[in-house]
Amino acid sequence: MSDVQQLLTSLQFTDSAFPSGFYTMSHGLEAFSQARLVSRDGVQPLLADLLLHSVGPGDATALAAAHRAAVNDDVELVQEVDQRLFASKLNTELRTVSVRSGHQLIDLGAELIDHPLLAEYAERVRLRRTPGCQPVVTAVVYAANGVATREAVASDLFAFCASFVGAALRLRLTDHRHAQGILRETAGVIEQATEAALERDLADLGGCAPMADVMSAQHERAEARLFAS
Template identity: 80%
Template sequence: MTDVRQLLTSLQFADSAFPSGFYTMSHSLEGYSQAHLVGRDGVQQLLGDLLLHAVGPSDATALATAHRAAAGGDVDRVQEVDQLLFASKLNAEMRTASVRSGHQLIDLGAELIDQPLLAEYRERVRLRSTPGCQPVAAAVVYAANGVDTRHAVAADLFAFSASFVGAALRLRLTDHRQAQAVLLATAGVIEQVTDAALGRDLADLGGCAPMSDVMSARHERAEARLFAS
């Protein structure tokens, strides 16, 4: 695939208008907001910390590993990554959100392109042989569309960041101008996290963000919630 087509495909799947279900998630931000632990000036720092210590070591590492497996035609390895990622997520809310988004992504991806491994993975998800976590589903869809591993990881990290900033907008923790400033300032972190994810083995999968886990656990039992996570 040419660089231009890789770029266009990455942009399509990372676009906030793509119906992956990311718009329903705050990625623990609503929990932080409810606990009054983040304000307007803290959105960028929190996003960067989550990318570095949670999303990068966990979801991005799984995506990179699953993408290489999918590109090599190894669906069993893809399933292994999927199951390990699911097991590594401590909160039921985060597991459920990831799976719901992953199922939407793999269903639409299979409609958009006819590719054997993608179809096989979708069938395993349907049969509940594998959970279908969003990063792994994204890896399979990107690989089926000829997007290389680095582009796939970076695009998914940007999609996460855009979703997080979009949640900050809806929670009135930022405005549209500051949201764009946060995304631009986060580009360097995304590059750093991408490089780190590409260099990890599957045995290194797993983030460490205890406060985010606590906020997610509290959010599960909140009386009122705007977001699914």
């Protein structure tokens, strides 16, 4: 696959219009907003903290490890990464939304892309032999399209950021112009989280963001919710 085709693949699967289910998630932002713990000026710092201490050590690290395994046609290791990531998510809500999004992605990815390892992994997800967490599914889809590991990790982190900022818009914590400024300001953090994920061993998978976990637990029991997470 050419460099242009790889780029187009990254753009397609990170586009907000791609039916991955990301639009149903606030990635914890709704809970912070309900608790009045975040304001307009606090959206970017909160996003940066989540990237560096939660999403980067967790999802991005799993994506990098699963991508390397998929490139080497090691579906058993892909499954191990998937199971480890699922176990590292402390809250039911976080596990549920990751698997729900992952299943949507693997269903469509297996339909669009003819690749043996992708087909095998999709079958294991269908049979519930492995959870099918979104970052791991993303890794397999990108590997099947020849997208390099670094680009795969960075693309998925950007998709997370775009979804997070989209949630901020719907929660009226920002406007469209300010949202673009947040994404621009966060580019360096995405790069930092990407490089750290690439260097991290699978044994070190898992973030530490206690307040985010508390907010997720509260969100599970909220009387009114706009987002699934």
